[in-house]
Amino acid sequence: MTPTFGSVATWLNAYLKRRLQDGFIEQQKRAAQTAVKRSPSDEAIDPVDNLAAEPDAPPILEDVKAWVEADDSGELRRVHIEGHPAVTVQQLILRRLPPETSWKELAAEFGLSVSTLSSFYQRQCLPRLRKFGESEGYL
Numbered sequence: 322m323t324p325t326f327g328s329v330a331t332w333l334n335a336y337l338k339r340r341l342q343d344g345f346i347e348q349q350k351r352a353a354q355t356a357v358k359r360s361p362s363d364e365a366i367d368p369v370d371n372l373a374a375e376p377d378a379p380p381i382l383e384d385v386k387a388w389v390e391a392d393d394s395g396e397l398r399r400v401h402i403e404g405h406p407a408v409t410v411q412q413l414i415l416r417r418l419p420p421e422t423s424w425k426e427l428a429a430e431f432g433l434s435v436s437t438l439s440s441f442y443q444r445q446c447l448p449r450l451r452k453f454g455e456s457e458g459y460l
Contacts, residue, residue: 381459382418388453389414397449402441405431410446417442 389411392398397411408431416422424435431438454460 381454384457385450385453386415386418389418400445402433402437405433407431408433408438408441410449413438413442414446414450417446 389397392411397414398409400410402408413427416427424438427433427438428435451460
């Protein structure tokens with residue numbers, strides 16, 4: 322055996338050993354992500370399927386809708402796009418709640434650009450929604 326052949330064989334041996342290790346590591350990662358179900362069918366299951374749901378998931382959507390519709394302070398009805406009193410914070414929040422009306426549809430309905438509506442929503446609606454979420458403990 323010549324020194325050249327020995328170094329190539331050594332390199333190839335080391336290379337193959339690393340590829341086998343990579344395959345083993347990948348197999349271990351996949352095994353950690355799924356658990357084997359101990360049943361006659363022996364199917365793989367997702368461990369997330371076995372997590373218990375929170376017993377009382379907060380009805381955040383209903384709470385937000387009720388808050389917006391009630392508008393106890395009148396602020397949501399009062400704040401509107403300048404020159405467009407029909408486009409209020411209350412109106413936009415309600416229309417953007419699921420099932421949401423698209424910006425394109427709202428723009429056509431109110432005769433405003435999508436960017437104007439979106440900008441107003443970002444500046445006026447989202448801060449109020451965030452403040453409500455924080456006060457209710459959602460955020």
